[in-house]
Amino acid sequence: MSVNKNALIRYKTIDACLQNRFRKWTLEQLVEKCSEALYEYEGIRKGVSQRTVQMDIQMMRSEKLGYNAPIIVLDKKYYTYEDAKYSITKIPLTHQDLSVLSEVVKILQQFKGFNHFQAVESMVGRLQHQIHTVKNKQADVIHFETNEYVVGLKYLDVLYQAILEQKTLSIDYQSFKASEPKKIIFYPHMLKEYRNRWFLLGLLGDYHLPNLIALDRIKNIEIATHPFRYDAQLSDTYFENMIGVSKSYWQVPQPIAFWVNAEHAPYVQTKPLHKTQVVKHDLGAAGCIFTIEVIVNYELEREFLGFGEAIHVITPTSLRERILKRLQYAVENYNFDFEF
Numbered sequence: 565m566s567v568n569k570n571a572l573i574r575y576k577t578i579d580a581c582l583q584n585r586f587r588k589w590t591l592e593q594l595v596e597k598c599s600e601a602l603y604e605y606e607g608i609r610k611g612v613s614q615r616t617v618q619m620d621i622q623m624m625r626s627e628k629l630g631y632n633a634p635i636i637v638l639d640k641k642y643y644t645y646e647d648a649k650y651s652i653t654k655i656p657l658t659h660q661d662l663s664v665l666s667e668v669v670k671i672l673q674q675f676k677g678f679n680h681f682q683a684v685e686s687m688v689g690r691l692q693h694q695i696h697t698v699k700n701k702q703a704d705v706i707h708f709e710t711n712e713y714v715v716g717l718k719y720l721d722v723l724y725q726a727i728l729e730q731k732t733l734s735i736d737y738q739s740f741k742a743s744e745p746k747k748i749i750f751y752p753h754m755l756k757e758y759r760n761r762w763f764l765l766g767l768l769g770d771y772h773l774p775n776l777i778a779l780d781r782i783k784n785i786e787i788a789t790h791p792f793r794y795d796a797q798l799s800d801t802y803f804e805n806m807i808g809v810s811k812s813y814w815q816v817p818q819p820i821a822f823w824v825n826a827e828h829a830p831y832v833q834t835k836p837l838h839k840t841q842v843v844k845h846d847l848g849a850a851g852c853i854f855t856i857e858v859i860v861n862y863e864l865e866r867e868f869l870g871f872g873e874a875i876h877v878i879t880p881t882s883l884r885e886r887i888l889k890r891l892q893y894a895v896e897n898y899n900f901d902f903e904f
Contacts, residue, residue, distance in 0.1 A: 569606070570602060570606065570608070571620065571623075573598075573601050573602055573605055573606070574598045574601070574602070574612065574616070574617065574620050575620060575623075575624060575629075575631075575652060576601075576652070576653075577594075577597050577598050577601040578594055578597075578598065578617070578620060578621065578624065579624075579633075579651055579652045579653065581593075581594055581597055581643075582635065582643060582644055582645045583645065583650075583651055585644070585648060588638075588641075588642040588644075589642060589643045589644065590641055590642060590643070591614055591617060591618065591643065592614070594617050594621075594643060595611075595612055595613070595614055595617050598612045598616075598617055598620075599611040599612045621635055621643070624652065631652050633645070633650065633652060634646040634647050634650055715779075715780040716762060716778070716779030716780040716781070716782055717762070717779070719779055719782055719785055720755070720762065720779070722785055723752055723755060723764055723779075723785070724755060726752050726787070727752045727753060727754065727755065730792040730794065731752075731787050731788075731792065732749060732750070732751055732787070732788040732789070732790040732791070732792050732793075733749070733750045733751075733752060733785055733786070733787065733788055734747060734748075734749060734750075734785070734786045734787070734788040735747070735748050735749075735750050735777070735782055735784070735785050735786075736782070736783040736784040736785075737777060737781055737782055737783065738781055738783055739781055740781070745783045745784075748768060748769060749768070749769050749788055749790055750764070750766055750767070750768055750769075750775075750777070751766045751767040751768075751792055751793045751794070751795075752764055752765075752766040753765050753766040753767070753794075753795065753798040754766070754798060754799075754800070754802065756776075756803060756809055758808055758809050758863070761778065761779075761780065762778070762779040762780075763776050763777065763778055763779065763809050764776070764777050764778075764779060765798055765802060766798065767793050767795055767798075772795075773813045774795070774797070774798055774802070774813060776809055776810065805817040805840075805857070805858055805859055806858050806859040806861060806863075806864075807837060807838055807858055807861070807863050807864045807867055808861055808862070808863025808864065808866075808867075809863065810861045810862055810863060811859045811861055815859045815860070815861075816859070817840075817857045817858050817859055818857065818858075818859075818860065818880060819855055819856075819857050819879070819880075820855065820856050820857070820858065820860070820864075820877070820879065820880065820883065821844060821853060821854070821855045821877075821878040821879045822853070822854055822855075822856075822868065822875055822876060822877045822878055823851055823852070823853050823854075823875065823876040823878060824851055824852055824853075824854065824871070824874060824875050824876075825851045825873075825874045825875075826847075826848070826849050826850065826851045826852070827874065828871060828874040828875070829851055829852040832852070832854060833852070836856075837854075837856055837867060838856045838857075838858050840855075840856045840857045840858065841854055841855070841856045842854065842855055842856075853878070860880070860882075860883050864883075865883070865886065865887060865890070868887055869887065869890060869891070
């Protein structure tokens, strides 16, 4: 149930009045205090009617907002809390509330490299500790795919802020092929996650083509004094027509047809490889032919190879032959016995 801001101001005002046990509160006095609060906080001069305050008290008494406020009337005239220690600001969280908060925290933990989400997690943790103690702990019922040991996550927040503020970076970067780090000037545009690995998209040095670097290869980051270079083409649509993160600047999407056997076809239907995926031919017990329209890259090949014998690339021919050759190499590797 949604509650508007004015109603919340009235609830808080009524609550503050009823907590004050040194004064007896009539309905007229509560109306006056609510009117004063609305004027102070919202500049509303119209005031509040007795009917509105009566309905507010009824709402606070009910379970609709979770207050269940013990508001009683003494001598048929004076309003007060039956429990002198009660306040709507001291309501403990229920087990259901804590369960929901716990699952929210787990979702936010997927972004633990960002300071913003760390602050939220800490806040929820304090709420759980201070307001309510869970006596019957329940086992996790939801599990996310994470890898907290991925190298480079500590740079996420620095890079995020640099992108927002369009700051040029001086990065010590060591590729897998390099024997030692190399200092590069980088103009960050976007962060991208793919399979628990993070990448930074932007412009490198004086080059005008997009460049992608992996966070797990970054050794150090500093803010550089170079004027920021911005490329409008590096927008949130950059990764739209591909699976994964790698592509050459000149590559364009192309239609790709592939067959999936009957056993695995339902999985591909319920979890499409790409948003462009459509069923071209449903062959029933003989499987299904799908099409997607994406850029051909290394990640796409790995996606197809992951299905093993359950998938067969039909077109384009160049991709089909490349997948076939990699499968043949795999067979050769399995024909070789390693000795330890």
